[in-house]
Amino acid sequence: FEALQPNAPLVHEENGSNLVNINFDVVSGNTERAFKESYLVREDVFNVPRVAFAPLGTLGAISYLDQSGNLVLISNTQEPYQLKRELASSLGLELSKVKIYQPYIGGSFGRGMDIHPFEVIVCALTLKTKRPVKILFSRDEDFRFSPTRQPLFVKVKSGTDKEGRLLARKVEAFLDTGAYVSWGAFDARVMASTTTGLYKVRNVEFRAKVVYTNNLYTINMRGAGNPQITFAIESHMDALAEELGIDPLEFRLLNAYEGRYKTPQGMTIRNAKLKTVLKRCGELIGWRGRHELSSKDGKKYGIGFAALFHVGGGARVYKTDGAGAFIKADDDGGVTLFTGMTEIGQGSANTLAQIVASELAIPLEKVRVVYLGDADTRPWDTATHASRTTYVCGTAALRAARKLKKMILKEASKLLNEDVRNLTIEEGVVKSNASSASIELGKLIRSVHFRKHGKTFAAYDYFDPPSELANEENKGNISADYANAAQAALVEVDTESGFVKVLKVVSVHSVGRVVNPKGAASQVIGGIVQGLGHALFEELIFEKGVLLNSGFSSYEVPTLKEVPEIIVEFLNEPSTSSPLGALGVAENGIIPIAAAISNAIYDAIGVRINSIPFKPEKILKALNRL
Numbered sequence: 001f002e003a004l005q006p007n008a009p010l011v012h013e014e015n016g017s018n019l020v021n022i023n024f025d026v027v028s029g030n031t032e033r034a035f036k037e038s039y040l041v042r043e044d045v046f047n048v049p050r051v052a053f054a055p056l057g058t059l060g061a062i063s064y065l066d067q068s069g070n071l072v073l074i075s076n077t078q079e080p081y082q083l084k085r086e087l088a089s090s091l092g093l094e095l096s097k098v099k100i101y102q103p104y105i106g107g108s109f110g111r112g113m114d115i116h117p118f119e120v121i122v123c124a125l126t127l128k129t130k131r132p133v134k135i136l137f138s139r140d141e142d143f144r145f146s147p148t149r150q151p152l153f154v155k156v157k158s159g160t161d162k163e164g165r166l167l168a169r170k171v172e173a174f175l176d177t178g179a180y181v182s183w184g185a186f187d188a189r190v191m192a193s194t195t196t197g198l199y200k201v202r203n204v205e206f207r208a209k210v211v212y213t214n215n216l217y218t219i220n221m222r223g224a225g226n227p228q229i230t231f232a233i234e235s236h237m238d239a240l241a242e243e244l245g246i247d248p249l250e251f252r253l254l255n256a257y258e259g260r261y262k263t264p265q266g267m268t269i270r271n272a273k274l275k276t277v278l279k280r281c282g283e284l285i286g287w288r289g290r291h292e293l294s295s296k297d298g299k300k301y302g303i304g305f306a307a308l309f310h311v312g313g314g315a316r317v318y319k320t321d322g323a324g325a326f327i328k329a330d331d332d333g334g335v336t337l338f339t340g341m342t343e344i345g346q347g348s349a350n351t352l353a354q355i356v357a358s359e360l361a362i363p364l365e366k367v368r369v370v371y372l373g374d375a376d377t378r379p380w381d382t383a384t385h386a387s388r389t390t391y392v393c394g395t396a397a398l399r400a401a402r403k404l405k406k407m408i409l410k411e412a413s414k415l416l417n418e419d420v421r422n423l424t425i426e427e428g429v430v431k432s433n434a435s436s437a438s439i440e441l442g443k444l445i446r447s448v449h450f451r452k453h454g455k456t457f458a459a460y461d462y463f464d465p466p467s468e469l470a471n472e473e474n475k476g477n478i479s480a481d482y483a484n485a486a487q488a489a490l491v492e493v494d495t496e497s498g499f500v501k502v503l504k505v506v507s508v509h510s511v512g513r514v515v516n517p518k519g520a521a522s523q524v525i526g527g528i529v530q531g532l533g534h535a536l537f538e539e540l541i542f543e544k545g546v547l548l549n550s551g552f553s554s555y556e557v558p559t560l561k562e563v564p565e566i567i568v569e570f571l572n573e574p575s576t577s578s579p580l581g582a583l584g585v586a587e588n589g590i591i592p593i594a595a596a597i598s599n600a601i602y603d604a605i606g607v608r609i610n611s612i613p614f615k616p617e618k619i620l621k622a623l624n625r626l
Contacts, residue, residue, distance in 0.1 A: 001153075001174070002213075003018040003176075003211050003212060003213045004018060004019075004209070004211060010212075011179055011212040011213065011214060012212060015212075018211055018212045018213070019209060019210070019211060019212070020177055020181055020185055020210040020211070020212060022181075022185065022210065023474070024186075024188035024189055024192060024206075024208040024210065024474060025192075025206060025207050025208065025474065026192040026195070026196060026204065026205075026206040026264075026265055026473070026474045026475065027204070027205050027206070027473075028196065028202065028203070028204045028205075028264030028265065028475075029168075029202045029203030029204060029264065030203055031168045031169070031170050031203045031204065031205040033203075034159055034167045034168030034203035035157075035159045035167075035168050035170075037159075037167065038159030038160060038161065038167050038168060039159075039160060039161050039162040040159065040160050040240070040243060040244060041157065041158070041159045042157070042158060042236075042239065042240055042243055043155060043156065043157040043158075044155070044156050044157075044232075044235070044236045044239055044610060045153075045154070045155050045156075045610060046152075046153075046154050046156065046231065046232035046235065046236075046610045046611065047152070047153050047154075047610065047611040047612075048151060048152040048153075048154075048228040048231060048232075048611070048612055049151050049539045049540065049611075049612070049613070050148050050149065050150075050151040050176070050215070050216075050218075050539070050540045051148065051149045051221075051534055051538045051539060051540060052143055052146070052148055052149075052538070052540055052555060053108075053109050053110070053111045053146065053147075053148070053149070053221060054143075054538075054552075054555065054557050055106065055107035055108060055109060055111075056106060056107060057076065057105060057106045057107065058136065058137040058138065058139060058141070058142040059076065059111075059116065059118065059136075059137045059142055059146055060076065060134070060135055060136035060137060061073060061074060061075045061076075061118060061119050061122050061134070061135055062074040062122070062132065062133070062134045062135075063122040063123045063125070063126040063132065063133050063134075064126060064131075064132035064133070065126060065127075065130060066099070069097070070096075070097050070098065070099050071087075071091070071093060071097060071098050071099065071123055071126065071127065072099045072100075072101055073087065073098070073099070073100055073101065073119060073122070073123055074101045074102075074103060075100060075101075075102070075112075075119060076103075076105040076108060076112055077100065077102070077112045077119075077342070078108055078110070078112035078113050078342045078344060078383055078384045078385060079112065079113055079114075079342070079382075079383035079384070079385070080100040080102055080340070080342065080375035081100075081340065081375060081380050081381060081382070081383075082115075082382075082383055083100055083115055083119070084098050084099075084100045084375065086115040087100075087115060087119065087120065087123060090115070090120050091120070091123060091124065091127065099374055099375070099376060100374075100375045100376075101373055101374055101375070102342060102371075102372055102373065102375060103372065104343060104372060105342075105343075105344055105345075106344065106345045107344060107345045108344040108345075109221055109222040109344075109530075110183075110219055110220050110221045110222055110224065110385065111146060111147055111219050111221070112342070112344070113182075113183050113219055113220065113383065113385055114147075114182045114183055114219055116147075118135050118137075121135070122134070122135050139550075139551050139552070140550045140551055143540075143547060143549075143550035143551065143555065144547050144550050145216075146216070147178070147182060147184065147216060147217050147218055147219040148178070148184075148216050148218055148219075148221075148540060149184070149218060149219075149220075149221035149228075150175050150176065150177065150184040150185075150187045150218040150220070150221075150225060150228065151175070151176045151218075151228075152173060152174070152175055152187075152191075152225075152228040152229070152232075153173075153174040154171060154172065154173045154174065154191075154228075154229065154232045155170075155171065155172040156169070156170075156171050156232050156233060156236040157169070157170040157171075158170075158201075158236065158240055160240065160244065163254070164240075164241070164244045164246050164251055164254050164255070165200075165254060165255060166199055166200065166201040166255050167201070167203060168201065168203040168204070168205075169195060169196075169201050169203070169204050169205070170204075170205040170206075170207075171191070171192075171195045171205070171206045171207070171229075171232075171233075172207050172208075173188060173191055173206070173207070173208040173209070173229070174208075174209050174211065175187060175188055175208060175209070175210045175211065176211055176213050176215060176218070177210050177211065177212060177213075177217065177218050178212075178213060178215045178216050178217035178218050179212065179213065179214060179215065179216075179217055180212075180217040181210075181217075182217050182218060182219050183218075183219045183220045183224075184217065184218025184219045184220055185210045185218070186220065186224075186225075186317070187218075187220050187224055187225025187228070188208035188210055188225065189225075189470070189474065190220070190223075190224045190225040190226050190229070191206070191208065191225045191226070191228070191229035192206040192208070192265060192474060193263070193265055193267060193309070193311075193478075194226055194229045194230055194233060194308075194309055194310075195229065195233065196263050196264045196265040196267075197263035197264075197265060197267055197269075197309045197482070198230070198233055198234075198307060198308070198309045199237075199252070199255040199256060199257070199274075200255050200256070200257050200261075201255070201264070202264060203264075204264045204265075214545060215542075220385075222527065222530065222586075222587050222590050223310070223527075223587045223590050223591045224385075224386065224587070226308070226310055226587070226591045227531060227534065227590050227591050227592075227593075227594060230306065230308055230591050230592050230594075230595055231594040231595045231598065231612065232595075232610075233595075234305075234306035234307065234592060234595030234596070234598075234599065235595050235598045235599060235608070235610060237251065237252060238304070238305075238598075238599040238602065238608075239608060242290075247289060247290065248290065248304075248305055248599065249278065249282050249287055249305055252278055252305065252307060253275055253278055253279065256274040256275045256278060256307070257269070257272050257274055257275075258272055258273065258274060258275045258276070259271060259272060260272070264475075265474070265475050265476075266470075266475040266476050266477055267476075267477050267478065267479065267482060268477050269481070269482045269484070270481050270575060270576055270577055271510075271573070271575070271576070272482075272484055272510070273484050273510035273571055273573070274307060274309075274484045274486070274510075276510065276571065277307070277484055277485055277486040277508040277509065277510055277571070278305070278307060278486045280486075280508045280569065281305060281486040281487065281488040281506055281507075281508050282305075282488065284488070284506040284508070284567055284569070285303055285488035285489075285490060285504070285506050286303075287303060287305075287488070290603055291603060291606070293603070293604070298494060298495050298496045299492050299493065299494050299495070300492070300493045300495060300604040300605055301490065301491065301492055301493075301503075301604055302490075302491055302493070302599075302600040302601060302602065302603030302604030302605070303488060303489070303490050303491075303600050303603055304488065304489050304491070304595070304596045304597060304598060304599025304600030304601070304602065304603055305486065305487070305488050305596060305599060306486070306487050306488075306592035306593070306594075306595035306596040306599065307484070307485065307486045307487075307592060308483070308484065308485045308486070308487075308588060308591040308592045309482060309483075309484060310387070310482065310483050310485075310584075310587060310588060310591060311386050311387065311388075311478065311479035311482060311483070311584065312387065312391065312479060312480075312481050312482050312483035312511060312512065312575070312583030312584045312585075313388075313391050313465050313467065313479045313480025313481035313482070313575070313577050313578065313583060313584070314386060314388040314391055314392045314465040314467060314479055314480060314584075315385070315386035315388060315467075315478055315479055316465070316467045316468060316469050316478045316479070317386075317469075317478075318382060319469065320382060320464055321382055321388065321392065321464060321465050321467060322380075322381075322382060322392065322396075322462055322463055322464030322465070323339070323340055323341065323379070323380070323381040323382060323392045323393045323396050323462070323463060324339075324340060324379025324380050324381065324396060324460065324461065324462045325337065325338070325339055325379060325393065325396035325397040325399070325400040325460070325461050325462075325463075326338040326378075326379050326400065326458065326459075326460045327356065327397070327400045327401055327404050327458065327459050327460075328404075328456060328457060328458040328459075329404060329408065329441070329445045329457035329458070330368075330442075330445065331442060331445055331446045331449060332366070332442050333362065333366060333428050333440060333441035333442030333443075333445065334362065334365075334366035334367060334368060334442075335356060335360065335362070335366065335367055335368070335401075335404070336367075336368045336369075336370060337352060337353070337356055337367060337368070337369045337370065337397055337400075337401075338370045338377070338378045338379060339352060339369060339370070339371050339378060339379065339381070339393055339396075339397065340371075340375065340378045340379050340380055340381025340393070341371055341381055341384055341389045341393040342371070342381075342383075342384035343371050343372070344384060346389070346519075346523060346586050347516065347519040347522070347523075348371075348384075348389040348390065348393070349369040349371050350369075350516065350519065351389075351390055351394065351515050351516045351519055352369055352390075352393060352394055352397050353367040353368075353369050354515055354516055355394050355397050355398050355401070355515060355580065356397055356398075356401045359398055359401040359402060359405065360401055360404070360405055360408075360425060361424070361425040361426055361427065361428070362425070362427070362428045362441065363427070363428060366428065379396075379460070379462070380462075381393065386479075386584065386587075387483075387583075387584025387585060387586045387587045387588070388584055389584075389586075390515060390516075390580075390582050390583075390584060390585075391465070391480070391578065391580070391582060391583055391584050392463055392465060393463075394515065394580050394582060395463045395465075395578045395579060395580045396461045396462060396463035397461075398579060398580050399461040399463060399579065400459045400460060400461035401459070403459035403460075403461065404457060404458070404459040405425065407457055407459065408425070408430065408441070408444065408445075408457060409423045409425070409430065411444065411448055411457075412430040412439060412444055415439060415444065415447065416430070416432060416437040416438075416439060417437075418432045418434065418435065418437055419434070422434040422435075425441065428440065428441045428442070429441065430444060445457060463578075465479070465480035465577070465578070466480050466577065467479050467480045480577040480578065481512070481575045481576075481577040481578075481583055482583075483509065483510060483511045483583050483584065483585065483588055484509075484510045485507065485508060485509040485510065485511070485588050485591075485592070486507075486508055486592070487505060487506065487507045487508075487528075487592045487593055487596045488505070488506045488596060489502055489504070489505050489593065489596040489597050489599075489600045490502070490503045490504040490505075490564075490600065491503060491597060491600040491601055491604060492604075493601060493604045493605050493619065495605065495619075495623060497616055497620075498615075498616030498617060498618070498619035498620040498623075499616050499619075500536055500597070500601060500614050500616075500619060501564075502532055502536075502562070502564040502597060502600075503564050503565065504564050504565045504566075504567075505528055505532075505564055505565070505566045505567070505593065505596070506566075506567045506568075506569075507524055507528060507566070507567070507568050507569070507588075507589060508568075508569045508570075508571070509524065509568070509569070509570050509571065509585060509588055510570075510571045510573070511570060511571075511582070511583040511584065511585045511588070512573065512574050512575035512581050512582045512583035513572060513573075513574040513575070513580065513581035513582045514570045514572050514582065514585075515580070515582050517570065520570065520585045521568040521570075523585055523586045523588075523589065524568045524585065524588060524589035525566050525568060525589065526589065527586070527587065527588065527589025527590035527591075527593075528566055528589040528590065528593050529558050529562075529563055530558070530589075530590050531589065531590035531591070531593035531594055532558055532562060532563075532564075532593055532597070533556070533557050533558040533562075534590075534594055534612060534613065535593060535594035535597045535598070535612050535613060535614060536558075536562070536597070536613050536614055536615070537556040537613050537615060538555065538556060538557065538613060539612075539613050540555070594612055597614065598612070598614070601614060601619070605619070605622070605623060607622040607623060609622050
């Protein structure tokens with residue numbers, strides 16, 4: 001808050017203020033009147049610190065000039081097509097003279113979502129020296145100079161009627177964007193969507209101040225602000241339920257929506273299952289009521305719930321949210337899919353292969369996915385972010401595969417002298433339902449390739465989801481559909497040492513059709529473990545502007561030792577927003593876990609702590625033992 005003081009030094013003097021001049025506010029209904037009419041009005045304050053992305057791979061880049069004089073950048077970006085444009089603009093080059101090469105980069109969690117200074121620097125040095133230039137951050141440098149997640153200070157105020165129905169909600173959020181504006185500043189937009197969309201409440205007011213400070217700049221980390229605001233909203237929901245004397249699970253069910261629902265911010269949930277996932281969580285965790293678990297040897301046990309609302313059908317932050325897919329049939333009866341998506345360890349290449357293999361009825365090993373190397377050789381894609389790859393890139397791949405299938409069956413009908421309506425593909429063989437006629441897919445493709453006046457079997461599709469940009473009031477259906485999920489956590493609190501141990505987490509998700517169940521569950525589990533670290537011990541510590549914990553010896557991250565029993569379930573009910581029927585899932589695991597742990601700690605010790613991480617000294621202080 002020092003940067004907001006009247007006499008505070010200005011980070012950018014030309015701005016005349018340390019406030020970022022972007023409006024993120026959302027207002028719907030009349031909160032002032034609704035608060036006056038409320039039976040109960042409660043306000044809570046929450047604090048979420050700055051945390052590091054901390055992937056195993058550090059930031060780095062290699063630049064060089066190819067034989068044609070083009071500038072080539074090998075980068076761990078998540079948005080090669082945006083980076084190409086931004087790099088060309090920064091260096092004054094024609095777009096055609098810049099090439100972005102993508103290696104397999106592993107975890108990124110959102111920090112590859114912008115152009116970074118070091119990428120421009122290595123390219124400028126290559127242009128100056130005509131030599132290859134490489135930069136690779138050490139672990140210490142990666143902590144000190146990489147963007148971080150957005151810290152948050154937030155006030156949450158809600159009003160209810162006597163039965164516990166939400167009548168109004170007001171949120172005042174203060175976000176530290178660091179010295180410059182990157183995507184982290186726009187976490188405020190995501191926070192507004194959760195404020196207005198997690199439960200039924202028609203009178204909503206969201207106000208955000210995004211502040212310049214002399215800190216590291218921020219980028220939207222996995223969940224894009226949703227984990228921070230969900231920690232606040234869901235902890236606040238538990239406190240409301242306690243004051244009303246209502247069971248916290250029943251309180252959520254009372255205010256949850258089901259079926260088709262339009263939020264005050266204008267987001268349309270086509271088939272909400274918030275009540276369903278909450279009830280299932282209660283069953284899986286064995287919920288019997290608040291403070292019902294016994295204590296033993298100074299250790300207390302508690303259960304906490306939290307729900308989530310998040311984009312599931314892409315997120316329109318540009319004029320387009322689309323992606324292309326190009327597919328061709330090969331002589332061996334397989335196909336090659338070209339996609340612009342970025343593989344950052346989430347397993348999307350395998351998921352896209354599954355989609356194509358299923359549609360064409362060929363073995364999975366017969367689908368080759370090209371997603372690495374020169375981005376110019378692959379179809380355009382907006383970016384890999386907002387859990388959109390399966391939904392957007394997967395739908396484009398599905399539609400391209402359907403076009404290819406029609407071409408194959410049409411050609412087969414000529415060769416087999418069969419009505420195309422009688423033909424199907426089964427295990428790589430085109431068969432007739434009306435006779436014994438058949439032909440192996442590879443033989444069919446080769447016969448067309450090698451004949452006079454042959455042709456290539458290839459198809460292309462571009463899918464742009466049915467969503468819209470937010471308007472001047474920050475309202476609009478920015479995603480084609482939305483995910484609901486709920487989590488419950490069982491914790492053990494050692495009242496002598498202050499240590500919190502998460503024993504079990506259950507996570508139930510409504511994310512449409514699940515294409516790759518094992519991969520989807522792995523993404524949820526990874527998010528839960530990552531969020532567990534943020535809840536229990538992760539925090540960047542600064543003293544007079546100097547980072548004190550710039551390595552894994554001093555900045556703790558979860559290890560296998562901290563991983564609890566985790567149960568993941570999917571409702572597996574297809575969304576109607578696309579022919580694929582699947583929704584995004586990769587960010588969902590991390591979003592509610594801190595709130596679920598917070599509420600479980602309260603259930604165990606009866607003391608509410610409104611800031612994370614829940615380090616032992618914080619627990620002991622809450623218990624008046626420090």
